[in-house]
Amino acid sequence: xxxxxxxxxxxxxxxxxxxxxxxxxxxxxxxxxxxxxxxxxxxxxxxxxxxxxxxxxxxxxxxxxxxxxxxxxxxxxxxxxxxxxxxxxxxxxxxxxxxxxxxxxxxxxxxxxxxxxxxxxxxxxxxxxxxxxxxxxxxxxxxxxxxxxxxxxxxxxxxxxxxxxxxxxxxxxxxxxxxxxxxxxxxxxxxxxxxxxxxxxxxxxxxxxxxxxxxxxxxxxxxxxxxxx
Amino acid sequence: xxxxxxxxxxxxxxxxxxxxxxxxxxxxxxxxxxxxxxxxxxxxxxxxxxxxxxxxxxxxxxxxxxxxxxxxxxxxxxxxxxxxxxxxxxxxxxxxxxxxxxxxxxxxxxxxxxxxxxxxxxxxxxxxxxxxxxxxxxxxxxxxxxxxxxxxxxxxxxxxxxxxxxxxxxxxxxxxxxxxxxxxxxxxxxxxxxxxxxxxxxxxxxxxxxxxxxxxxxxxxxxxxxxxx
Numbered sequence: 001x002x003x004x005x006x007x008x009x010x011x012x013x014x015x016x017x018x019x020x021x022x023x024x025x026x027x028x029x030x031x032x033x034x035x036x037x038x039x040x041x042x043x044x045x046x047x048x049x050x051x052x053x054x055x056x057x058x059x060x061x062x063x064x065x066x067x068x069x070x071x072x073x074x075x076x077x078x079x080x081x082x083x084x085x086x087x088x089x090x091x092x093x094x095x096x097x098x099x100x101x102x103x104x105x106x107x108x109x110x111x112x113x114x115x116x117x118x119x120x121x122x123x124x125x126x127x128x129x130x131x132x133x134x135x136x137x138x139x140x141x142x143x144x145x146x147x148x149x150x151x152x153x154x155x156x157x158x159x160x161x162x163x164x165x166x167x168x169x170x171x172x173x174x175x176x177x178x179x180x181x182x183x184x185x186x187x188x189x190x191x192x193x194x195x196x197x198x199x200x201x202x203x204x205x206x207x208x209x210x211x212x213x214x215x216x217x218x219x220x221x222x223x224x225x226x227x228x229x
Numbered sequence: 230x231x232x233x234x235x236x237x238x239x240x241x242x243x244x245x246x247x248x249x250x251x252x253x254x255x256x257x258x259x260x261x262x263x264x265x266x267x268x269x270x271x272x273x274x275x276x277x278x279x280x281x282x283x284x285x286x287x288x289x290x291x292x293x294x295x296x297x298x299x300x301x302x303x304x305x306x307x308x309x310x311x312x313x314x315x316x317x318x319x320x321x322x323x324x325x326x327x328x329x330x331x332x333x334x335x336x337x338x339x340x341x342x343x344x345x346x347x348x349x350x351x352x353x354x355x356x357x358x359x360x361x362x363x364x365x366x367x368x369x370x371x372x373x374x375x376x377x378x379x380x381x382x383x384x385x386x387x388x389x390x391x392x393x394x395x396x397x398x399x400x401x402x403x404x405x406x407x408x409x410x411x412x413x414x415x416x417x418x419x420x421x422x423x424x425x426x427x428x429x430x431x432x433x434x435x436x437x438x439x440x441x442x443x444x445x446x447x448x449x450x451x452x453x454x455x456x457x458x
Contacts (some may be wrong), residue, residue, distance in 0.1 A: 037239075050279045051363045051392060052384025078391045079364065102394055104333065104364035132392070134280045134362055135308065135333035154383030154406070155281025156412075162307045163280060163361070165331055177383070183412045 026140055033115070033143025037126065043225040044126040046106075046144035048166060051132030051157075053152040054176040056084045057209040058218075059127055061196035063091035065212075066219045075114045076129040077106040082177045084129065094118045105137040106130050112143075125222055134159070138166040146171040146225060149202075151195075153177050153186035160194040167199040172221065179208035235409045236342030252321055253381035258337035262344070262372025264353065271453040273355040274334075277395060279388075283383040283405040287437040287447075288356055292320035294441075295448045300351045304343045305358040306335040313358065323347045328350040334366040335359050341372075354451055363388065367395040375400040375454060378431070380424075382406050382415035387426040389420075401450065408437035 037044045047055045056076070063072055073094040076084040085097035096114040098106060111128055126191070128144060130137045149170040151159055154177055160167045167173065173195050186197060188206065195204055203221070207214035253364055262263060264302065266273045276284045285305070292301055302323040305313040314326035325343040325451070327335060349355070355374060359366045368417055378399040383406055389396045402424050417435065424433055436443030 027302075050281060050384075051388050052279060052360070052381070080393050081387070081390050083387055083391065102364070102368075104362075131364065132279065133362060135331070135360065135362055136365065152281070154381060155279075156407075158310070158312055159363060161279050161310050162312065164309050180383075180409070180412055183409055193343075 007023060008097060018111070021119065023139060026108050029112055030093075030141035030143040033112055034107055034145075035143075035144065036115075037143060040120060042120065042123055042126050043146065043222070044128060044142070044144045045222075046128045046130060046137075046142045046147045047150060048130045048134070048137045048147065049132060049150035050134045050152070050155055050174075053132070053150045053155065054209055055132070055150055056087055056130045057176070058176065059088055059129060060091070061209045061212065061215065062218070062222070062227050063088060063093050065215070066125075066222055067091055067093055070124050072125045072127065073118055073120060073123045074127040074129065075118070077110070077131045079103070079131065094120070094123070100131060104131060104133050104135075105140050106142060107140050108142050111125055134163045134166055138200065146221075148172045148174060148189070149199075150174045151174050151191070153181045153188070153191070155195055157187050157191040160191075160198040164198050167195065167202070170199050170202045171204045171226075173199060173204050175204070175206040175217070177208060177210070179211045180208050230456070238318070251276045252368060256339050258341055258431045259370035259372040262337055262341055262370075265344075266372060266374065269349060269352070271349065271355050272375065272451070273350055273357060273371070273373045274380060274451075275330045275357045275359060275366075275371045276361045277363070277366045277376065278361060278379035278405075278427050279363045279381070279384055282361070282379045283438055284358045284361070284379055284385065285316055287379065287403070287405065287436075288317055288358060289320070290441065290444065291356070291381045291447070291451070292317060292322050294444070295354075295451055296322055297321055297454065301351050301354045301356065302349060302352045303342060303356040303358065304346055304347070305392055306339070307331070308360065329360060333360060333362050333364075334369050335371060336342075336369050363392045363395055367398050375450075377403060378428075379403045379405050380420070382417070382420070383409040383413055386420040388417050388421040393427050396424065396431070398426050399431045400455075402428060402431045402433050402449070404433070404435040406437060406439070408440045408442060409436050 077098040082097040306327045317324045397433040
């Protein structure tokens with residue numbers, strides 16, 4: 001909808017107003033979510049990426065390993081299907097699917113409603129798996145403690161340069177599918193340089209959810225997230 | 230912005246109005262584009278996919294091979310950088326980059342303005358490479374003759390089920406990076422079944438832009454696109 005900014009002046013003004021009011025409403029709900037998570041001692045992570053970058057695969061391994069000793073929960077967003085909730089539901093953690101229909105991102109209200117029906121007793125880490133989209137989720141704060149952007153090495157080294165808003169908003173960037181980086185001709189040095197250029201604030205983790213290679217720094221981060229009292 | 234549909238009634242109504250008026254304006258411009266392309270004997274293709282599915286790689290090979298005997302042109306959309314225009318500019322075809330800033334898709338007006346400055350004399354095929362996004366471009370007709378959805382086998386077999394609007398709108402679905410399908414454990418049968426279930430109208434092509442494997446049906450399609458008089 002940002003494309004409206006390119007429309008004739010009158011329409012553009014009207015659209016910007018609506019967009020601002022939408023984002024302000026979202027920010028207020030995000031602040032409520034953030035307070036709620038903080039009061040409950042929950043670290044909430046907003047996982048964003050292109051479709052198929054491996055968010056669900058990373059959460060499957062995380063719930064099956066890290067989730068054995070630390071209670072976790074998950075909220076997963078998709079346009080359609082509850083496939084991801086079923087995949088994640090096998091590990092005993094509370095999981096809720098949000099089906100967005102045609103919406104291209106989660107917003108703070110959707111997360112609040114999904115969390116409402118989750119048993120969060122004892123939960124220390126809440127994973128919020130966003131809709132697969134490297135553009136629109138950048139504008140929508142969900143009340144997360146950490147925003148985690150995943151980039152699959154199949155997508156190429158240049159994506160941070162081509163989709164800067166979401167990388168600029170990241171606390172953590174994870175390069176995924178590193179077990180096939182060689183086969184794909186992925187240049188990890190170039191990718192890391194692009195990430196540092198666009199997102200110098202972000203912690204960089206390289207891993208493979210399939211093999212488990214490089215997973216330890218991820219679990220360390222989850223075990224003692226920055227900013228936790 | 231569809232998320233606004235979940236907002237309280239008043240805000241939602243207002244947003245729907247703006248969205249409808251935006252889409253109607255876009256549809257009118259798309260009709261003008263379509264007429265213009267048809268009168269010039271140009272087949273315009275709207276290439277949509279997730280970031281990194283291989284749109285530019287496919288166009289590089291296409292311009293260097295198919296483009297040798299058939300005059301082509303390209304318009305490429307990205308939030309930032311002119312990397313893709315530079316990659317495609319090496320083959321002698323007229324190319325224009327559209328930089329959208331934060332906009333998550335191309336619209337018909339952006340395409341009209343980009344085409345304005347292109348030399349289309351003798352051009353038979355115009356490639357419009359959309360912003361990498363498997364959600365938002367579905368709603369925006371650009372005036373194309375064919376909508377081509379690319380799905381990289383690195384993204385997984387389930388994406389047609391999880392992102393149905395864009396697949397339902399496709400004339401052609403291309404499975405890309407098939408040279409690494411085996412390494413990635415990609416189940417082409419399951420993917421094809423999901424595509425046929427969601428997009429029975431679409432022609433399915435499987436190829437690798439890197440090796441050239443499976444490229445012939447793509448060139449045949451470009452040489453005699455359906456619907457051309």
